[in-house]
Amino acid sequence: MVVWHVIGKSEPLAFYKATVDLVKSTQMALFMSAFFFLAGVAVPSNIHGYLMTLGLLSFYHAVMYVQLPGFINATPHRAATWGLFTSFIVGAVGFFAVGYAAFLPYAVLHVFIYYRGLRGAPTYYPNWVTVTGLLLLPLCANHLEAIFSFPLASVYSLLYRIDTSRARRKFTARNAAVTTALYVVAFIGVKLGYLWAMLAPSLFLTLAAPPKVNDKYGAGSFFFRWAVALAPFGHHFAYMAFAVIMSVLCVPYFIGAILFRQIPNYGIELIATAALAYVSRILGALPVSALAVVVLVIYTAVRSFREKYYPPTPPS
Numbered sequence: 001m002v003v004w005h006v007i008g009k010s011e012p013l014a015f016y017k018a019t020v021d022l023v024k025s026t027q028m029a030l031f032m033s034a035f036f037f038l039a040g041v042a043v044p045s046n047i048h049g050y051l052m053t054l055g056l057l058s059f060y061h062a063v064m065y066v067q068l069p070g071f072i073n074a075t076p077h078r079a080a081t082w083g084l085f086t087s088f089i090v091g092a093v094g095f096f097a098v099g100y101a102a103f104l105p106y107a108v109l110h111v112f113i114y115y116r117g118l119r120g121a122p123t124y125y126p127n128w129v130t131v132t133g134l135l136l137l138p139l140c141a142n143h144l145e146a147i148f149s150f151p152l153a154s155v156y157s158l159l160y161r162i163d164t165s166r167a168r169r170k171f172t173a174r175n176a177a178v179t180t181a182l183y184v185v186a187f188i189g190v191k192l193g194y195l196w197a198m199l200a201p202s203l204f205l206t207l208a209a210p211p212k213v214n215d216k217y218g219a220g221s222f223f224f225r226w227a228v229a230l231a232p233f234g235h236h237f238a239y240m241a242f243a244v245i246m247s248v249l250c251v252p253y254f255i256g257a258i259l260f261r262q263i264p265n266y267g268i269e270l271i272a273t274a275a276l277a278y279v280s281r282i283l284g285a286l287p288v289s290a291l292a293v294v295v296l297v298i299y300t301a302v303r304s305f306r307e308k309y310y311p312p313t314p315p316s
Contacts, residue, residue, distance in 0.1 A: 004074035004116055012315035019069065020312050021078045025085045026062040026258045033058035034297050041290035049143040054092055056147055056242055057137075060154040061088060063254045064130065071127055072117030084109050100146055104138040107150075111135060125176035126157040132180050136187055144235050147242070148190055148198065152228060155245055156183060156205060159221055162249075163209035166218075175208040195231035198238075202229060216271050220248030227278075240278040240289075243296070247274035255304050262307040270296070 005015040033055045040051035065084075069075045076084075087106040094102025114131050117124045133153020140146040160179060164171055182201040189197030202225040211221040227241035247270035256263035277292035 002077050003080060003113075004072070004076055006074045007069060010075075015075060016312070016314050018075045018078050018081070022068070022075055022081050023066060023258060023260065023312070025081050026066040028085065029058045029062040029065070029088070030255070030258050033062060034301065037293060037297050041293050050095065052239070053143045053146050054095075056151045057092075058088075059246070059250070060151045062258055063250045064154050066254060066258050068113070071130075072114060072124070073121070074116060076113050080109070080113055084113065100140040100149075101138050107134045107137050122171035122173075123161075125171045125173055126160045128176050128180045129153050129157040129160065129183060132184060136184075141191065144195075144231060144238065145187070145190060147239055148187055148228075151242065152198075153183065155224065155242070155249075156201065158249065159211070159225070160205060160209050162217075163211045163221060166212055167210055169209065179205055179208065190231075195238075196229050198231070199226075199229040202226060216268065217248045220244050220271060234282065236281050240281050243274040243277050243293070244271065247271045247296070251300055255300065256307065259304055260310050260312065261304055262310070264303045264307055266303070269299070273299070 002014075005011075005018050007015075036051045036055035036058060040048050040055055043051060064071075065081075084106065087109055088103075091100075091103035091106045111131050111134050114127055114134075117127045118131065130150075130153050133150040133156075136153070137146065137149040140149055156179065160176070161171075164175075179201055182204050186197040186200050189200075206222075206225055211225075212218045213222050224241050224245040227244070228238045230237035230241075251270060252266050253263065273292050273296050277289050277296065280286075280292065281289035
């Protein structure tokens with residue numbers, strides 16, 4: 001059975017169908033993410049944490065999986081795509097029975113799909129961080145650990161890719177391996193109660209792939225690296241940092257691809273609203289923070305769907 005349709009070496013129609021299914025599955029994950037975020041700010045605290053974490057997991061499944069062909073130079077078979085999506089749903093529901101261990105099938109299948117992108121080309125090296133985060137997801141005992149698994153690993157791998165390129169440096173196995181190792185050690189540290197441990201991978205990542213703080217993305221990238229290590233002052237110091245990095249990276253650059261639409265030309269409104277959500281949540285102004293999250297979700301949806309639609313075109 002074909003597991004991957006390799007770019008440039010596969011039957012065109014099969015590759016097209018697999019790619020369309022891949023994008024459609026990420027659309028569903030993206031819509032789920034929006035629902036979880038909106039529901040999360042409206043429900044009691046006993047389920048608020050899980051819904052917001054599930055929103056992050058859904059979001060990073062969407063933005064990472066839509067980029068997967070570029071990460072592994074292939075598109076997974078349609079059965080693998082829908083099997084992965086189904087396993088995510090099973091994990092989301094199964095959480096109420098066995099916790100994050102319910103995501104074990106999702107993590108294992110996702111790692112298997114990444115397998116062909118773990119060795120060979122230097123551009124595969126950042127995948128090591130992502131795969132490690134996936135493997136840590138079923139081991140999580142609480143929501144903070146969960147956001148430090150696949151979501152944080154996804155951001156680290158993206159920052160490594162982007163800032164290494166912006167700094168005109170080369171991807172190296174050494175930097176990827178050290179980043180991954182420090183990330184694992186830091187995750188273990190968090191499990192042991194040392195919430196500041198994420199300073200280690202963030203520090204090394206900053207040395208290996210220094211951000212250029214001369215635009216919105218660079219400022220958000222620099223801020224996020226250190227904000228995730230502020231969890232000792234309150235878990236929301238770390239959690240809400242994702243709103244900032246999402247507003248300068250994933251939302252403006254990847255949502256359009258997921259929706260088959262042109263990328264909107266955003267100004268400072270996304271990062272300004274995300275910053276408001278972050279600061280107000282830290283200060284305990286919960287209604288303001290919740291409203292900012294709602295505005296971010298709805299505004300992003302409206303702006304995205306206003307853009308020109310580019311339907312997928314089958315091969316002739």
